[in-house]
Amino acid sequence: xxxxxxxxxxxxxxxxxxxxxxxxxxxxxxxxxxxxxxxxxxxxxxxxxxxxxxxxxxxxxxxxxxxxxxxxxxxxxxxxxxxxxxxxxxxxxxxxxxxxxxxxxxxxxxxxxxxxxxxxxxxxxxxxxxxxxxxxxxxxxxxxxxxxxxxxxxxxxxxxxxxxxxxxxxxxxxxxxxxxxxxxxxxxxxxxxxxxxxxxxxxxxxxxxxxxxxxxxxxxxxxxxxxxxxxxxxxxxxxxxxxxxxxxxxxxxxxxxxxxxxxxxxxxxxxxxxxxxxxxxxxxxxxxxxxxxxxxx
Amino acid sequence: xxxxxxxxxxxxxxxxxxxxxxxxxxxxxxxxxxxxxxxxxxxxxxxxxxxxxxxxxxxxxxxxxxxxxxxxxxxxxxxxxxxxxxxxxxxxxxxxxxxxxxxxxxxxxxxxxxxxxxxxxxxxxxxxxxxxxxxxxxxxxxxxxxxxxxxxxxxxxxxxxxxxxxxxxxxxxxxxxxxxxxxxxxxxxxxxxxxxxxxxxxxxxxxxxxxxxxxxxxxxxxxxxxxxxxxxxxxxxxxxxxxxxxxxxxxxxxxxxxxxxxxxxxxxxxxxxxxxxxxxxx
Ligand SMILES: Nc1ncnc2c1ncn2[C@@H]1O[C@H](COP(=O)(O)OP(=O)(O)OP(=O)(O)O)[C@@H](O)[C@H]1O
Ligand SMILES: [Mg+2]
Numbered sequence: 065x066x067x068x069x070x071x072x073x074x075x076x077x078x079x080x081x082x083x084x085x086x087x088x089x090x091x092x093x094x095x096x097x098x099x100x101x102x103x104x105x106x107x108x109x110x111x112x113x114x115x116x117x118x119x120x121x122x123x124x125x126x127x128x129x130x131x132x133x134x135x136x137x138x139x140x141x142x143x144x145x146x147x148x149x150x151x152x153x154x155x156x157x158x159x160x161x162x163x164x165x166x167x168x169x170x171x172x173x174x175x176x177x178x179x180x181x182x183x184x185x186x187x188x189x190x191x192x193x194x195x196x197x198x199x200x201x202x203x204x205x206x207x208x209x210x211x212x213x214x215x216x217x218x219x220x221x222x223x224x225x226x227x228x229x230x231x232x233x234x235x236x237x238x239x240x241x242x243x244x245x246x247x248x249x250x251x252x253x254x255x256x257x258x259x260x261x262x263x264x265x266x267x268x269x270x271x272x273x274x275x276x277x278x279x280x281x282x283x284x285x286x287x288x289x290x291x292x293x294x295x296x297x298x299x300x301x302x303x304x305x306x307x308x309x310x311x312x313x314x315x316x317x318x319x320x321x322x323x324x325x326x327x328x329x330x331x332x333x334x335x336x337x338x339x340x341x342x343x344x345x346x347x348x349x350x351x352x353x354x355x356x357x358x359x360x361x
Numbered sequence: 362x363x364x365x366x367x368x369x370x371x372x373x374x375x376x377x378x379x380x381x382x383x384x385x386x387x388x389x390x391x392x393x394x395x396x397x398x399x400x401x402x403x404x405x406x407x408x409x410x411x412x413x414x415x416x417x418x419x420x421x422x423x424x425x426x427x428x429x430x431x432x433x434x435x436x437x438x439x440x441x442x443x444x445x446x447x448x449x450x451x452x453x454x455x456x457x458x459x460x461x462x463x464x465x466x467x468x469x470x471x472x473x474x475x476x477x478x479x480x481x482x483x484x485x486x487x488x489x490x491x492x493x494x495x496x497x498x499x500x501x502x503x504x505x506x507x508x509x510x511x512x513x514x515x516x517x518x519x520x521x522x523x524x525x526x527x528x529x530x531x532x533x534x535x536x537x538x539x540x541x542x543x544x545x546x547x548x549x550x551x552x553x554x555x556x557x558x559x560x561x562x563x564x565x566x567x568x569x570x571x572x573x574x575x576x577x578x579x580x581x582x583x584x585x586x587x588x589x590x591x592x593x594x595x596x597x598x599x600x601x602x603x604x605x606x607x608x609x610x611x612x613x614x615x616x617x618x619x620x621x622x623x624x625x626x627x628x629x630x631x632x633x634x635x636x637x638x639x640x641x642x643x
Binding site: 282 | 516
């Protein structure tokens with residue numbers, strides 16, 4: 065085979081030699097047709113995408129500010145300006161120990177979500193790997209998804225009182241069943257050929273479950289987690305309304321009692337920012353955990 | 362003309378080295394029928410064949426005739442409805458590392474580098490790290506991928522991915538190689554290169570191979586024996602040893618074309634294929 069390769073490159077050399085001398089000039093720079101903003105399969109590079117994203121955020125705040133200005137003077141306290149809300153947040157941090165509330169909320173989200181993953185990942189993985197287990201469990205878990213998490217609030221109050229545990233439990237219940245269902249989907253989407261080729265290599269059941277199925281589904285599982293923790297953030301206020309003493313939700317409820325719309329909106333903004341940061345941290349984790357996903361041809 | 366080896370005399374020797382039961386073929390299908398959909402579809406209809414040691418046996422036939430099904434039964438990925446598939450006399454009850462399989466679809470693990478993919482089978486078998494590395498080096502060189510050892514499969518072309526699959530399967534040290542249209546997804550020129558590489562590898566590693574293909578020239582070039590299947594339900598229409606090759610394998614595909622008997626064989630296979638296809642239409 066080496067012979068063949070050599071003779072091929074040899075004949076190439078001959079062709080080049082016969083062409084040498086004045087190499088022809090490059091053609092003119094190709095003028096690409098102008099790309100439409102809404103072009104199908106258009107391209108967007110990193111800086112462009114950052115710029116567009118930032119533009120969207122700025123547009124949002126401008127719209128808010130404009131809405132505030134257009135509101136009649138005597139109603140403006142129901143729609144404070146961006147500056148007022150940001151000012152209020154700064155005030156809360158500086159004077160009211162808001163850091164502790166934010167920390168408490170973050171702690172509740174992450175701890176409850178950690179336990180939800182501890183439950184959902186193995187369950188989804190095993191159900192997706194063993195059909196009989198799936199037949200046994202999935203109808204129940206699938207059905208539990210339809211129970212509105214908020215309806216657990218009275219129950220949890222009766223069981224656990226206004227404790228931290230009740231709040232963690234609500235956040236847990238709010239996402240655990242959906243997370244299980246998503247992870248089950250991720251596991252079932254693993255190409256059958258990967259499992260079969262591992263079998264023909266002599267892999268045992270547990271090797272296949274953990275080292276093939278799980279490894280193969282892992283990037284999608286992380287994606288499911290990223291999407292579900294976003295849902296968890298949306299449950300935060302409901303969880304912290306329950307006999308609110310601390311946390312972002314509690315601060316907002318106290319604000320509501322005195323019609324302090326700026327505090328409520330400050331809370332909403334804080335949750336939004338924390339949510340975005342969570343999302344970004346999951347993406348960064350994915351970037352480092354799954355380097356092979358960066359290679360795209 | 363490059364003739365790699367006359368492989369007839371090495372046959373028994375290897376069989377004994379592997380501790381095989383004398384007289385038992387490496388693979389045997391004994392009156393195998395495979396039904397799907399509760400018998401509404403018969404994929405394989407009462408097939409009996411012996412695969413011979415150190416031979417390349419090609420399964421060829423019209424699309425949907427049950428070639429993949431038979432290979433999967435041999436691999437132990439599915440069970441027959443009637444009959445038995447046996448490896449050295451033992452009934453096949455599941456997949457095992459002694460029967461390496463290369464699938465038509467790309468099955469490299471995307472989260473592992475090329476080298477890690479090749480080592481994976483050995484890792485499962487608990488081979489020492491040093492040996493894993495040495496063997497991976499050997500097989501990566503064999504498929505000309507040593508420079509890509511640390512790349513991820515996503516960085517490779519289709520032909521390279523399939524070479525990873527071949528290296529990976531060889532590295533697990535199988536006695537039998539089951540290849541399901543391994544070059545089916547590749548373009549003509551790459552296929553041709555891969556076929557020549559396959560001859561080279563099989564000569565060096567001396568394996569018993571079952572190759573599913575739909576490509577008549579590929580079957581003649583690679584196989585020592587061709588089993589031709591009828592259209593569904595699959596039966597064996599013809600069992601053809603490639604006698605005109607006189608036990609030789611050819612390093613270059615073009616050398617085969619001028620062998621006396623080649624053209625006749627090719628014509629015969631095309632005629633048979635046409636009969637099967639027209640049978641379906643008429
Ligand atoms: N899981 C299944 N359920 C139902 N029918 C099946 C199943 N697997 C295969 N078949 C049928 O069995 C027959 C043989 O299929 P098989 O995949 O073995 O064909 P093949 O010879 O490999 O075809 P090709 O050359 O197109 O790959 C086909 O008619 C197919 O529809
Ligand atoms: Mg097939």
